[in-house]
Amino acid sequence: xxxxxxxxxxxxxxxxxxxxxGLRFSCTRCSAxxxxxxxxxxxxxxxxxxxxxxxxxxxxxxMETYCRWVPSLAGPERLSLREKSNxxxxxxxxxxxxxxxxxxxxxxxxxxxxxxxWPHVLGSQGSWKDTAADCPGMEHGRLYTxxxxxxxxERQEAEPIIIRKTERFKGGG
Ligand code: SF4
Numbered sequence: 001x002x003x004x005x006x007x008x009x010x011x012x013x014x015x016x017x018x019x020x021x022g023l024r025f026s027c028t029r030c031s032a033x034x035x036x037x038x039x040x041x042x043x044x045x046x047x048x049x050x051x052x053x054x055x056x057x058x059x060x061x062x063m064e065t066y067c068r069w070v071p072s073l074a075g076p077e078r079l080s081l082r083e084k085s086n087x088x089x090x091x092x093x094x095x096x097x098x099x100x101x102x103x104x105x106x107x108x109x110x111x112x113x114x115x116x117x118w119p120h121v122l123g124s125q126g127s128w129k130d131t132a133a134d135c136p137g138m139e140h141g142r143l144y145t146x147x148x149x150x151x152x153x154e155r156q157e158a159e160p161i162i163i164r165k166t167e168r169f170k171g172g173g
Contacts, residue, residue: 018125026141041081042161047109054107079162117152
């Protein structure tokens, strides 16, 4: 499973969503969403502050070591974590013994915390099902109510990812 296609933002008005009766999800920590395929982990300002503090690094050092700017044909560049050459997240580690996992788990970005309640995954039941095909945690376990899900969507909207306008978009507002 890819790490993300990128948050698309919430639609302003929605009809009764397909998840009105709630959705089930309990992460099995299989790491499929953190590894194997290229993807993006976009960062908000809050994410960046939490990670910098957790790693006791300066912002510049952190950005140069762990981040990349992702170009977009339709808008400004977005700030993402880097990935390794094998497409694992830069923070995914495999200890000598025991299962591997996220080395910054307690400081992980909102995008990781909010999965699978991302705007584009919740855009339709088909999108939810497609994503669930690659995630053994979806459609099992804890029931998230529609209110729980809306709260995740609202939080993502309130903590937008960091962008930087390129020359092409500086003139366009
Ligand atoms: S169960 Fe799903 S969310 Fe949890 S690590 Fe696996 S793919 Fe990721």
